Amino acid sequence: MFKVKSGKGRSQSSSMQLFIVGLLLASGCVNGDDGNLADEPIAQVAMENGMTVSFYEPSPGAILVAQSAPVGVRPLADQGLTAIELYTSIAPDQPVPDTLVTAQTRQDALLQERGVERTPMPASRSSVAETSTASFIANKSCDDQWFNNNFCSPYNGDWDTCLLNWWNGASTTSGSVDEVFYAVCADIGNVILSVQIGDGSGGIWTVLEGHYMAYHWTSGWSNESTGSYVADATDDRFHYAAHHWY
Secondary structure: OEEEEEOOOOOOOHHHHHHHHHHHHHHOOEOOOOOOEEOOOOEEEEOOOOOEEEEEEEEOOEEEEEEEEEOOEOOOOOOOOOHHHHHHHHOOOOOOOHHHHHHHHHHHHHHHHOOOOOOOOOOOOOOOOOEOOOOOOOOOOOOHHHHHHHHHOOOOOOEEEEEEEEEOOEEEEEEEEOEEEEEEEEEEOOEEEEEEEOOOEEEEEEEOOOEEEEEEEEOOOOOEEEEEEEEOOOOOEEEEEEEEEO
8 A cells, every 4th residue: 555645744643652752762772962862773884975874783683774864865775685785885895894794694594594585676776875866846955756756656565655745743653564664854844753663672863954864674574563753843844754564
């Protein structure tokens, strides 16, 4: 199911938002001095184009990738790539951190144990981030069609939603997923993206105007609950995408 909506929206689940915040605050994990709350990354790459790619392992073998960049920097196509393949594609001259190798080894063993095969990366998408030449005519800082073309249309989950030119918050939840992808781009004002996987692993990130944040988690074998919301968005306009695989 795929939905694309445009217009002024309001968050429909304040109780869920408070629940997610409570779980994340209870973890006590703070990433850096910027007020963001998240698990510590097991590897991270800061690219010359302004993108930062962070790798996490919130549970053994379940690896997630977070991308943060200014608008116009094309997001990485990480679906179908192993974490090590993605790391070496963006940092070919750097040794792969031992923590990432160990996490990848755990994931490979669990996939083999359960007889799960990896989905190959779509041939039409590049795994190297590039700068887009999109024109920002209809929006202040984040073009809606650029967001749709990079975070909505390329994905085909079991459940998908795309909110364009949205205001005042948004949220999505699911009781059982083995892969999720979330993205938000701040067009007017700064917003907060919060993500929860299972027992509370995930994070809370501030997304500055003219920037986006994308979050991709996959296990391939273990189904978990998930929730995501965009908050601190009163009178702020943003685009939001969510894709769930069961």
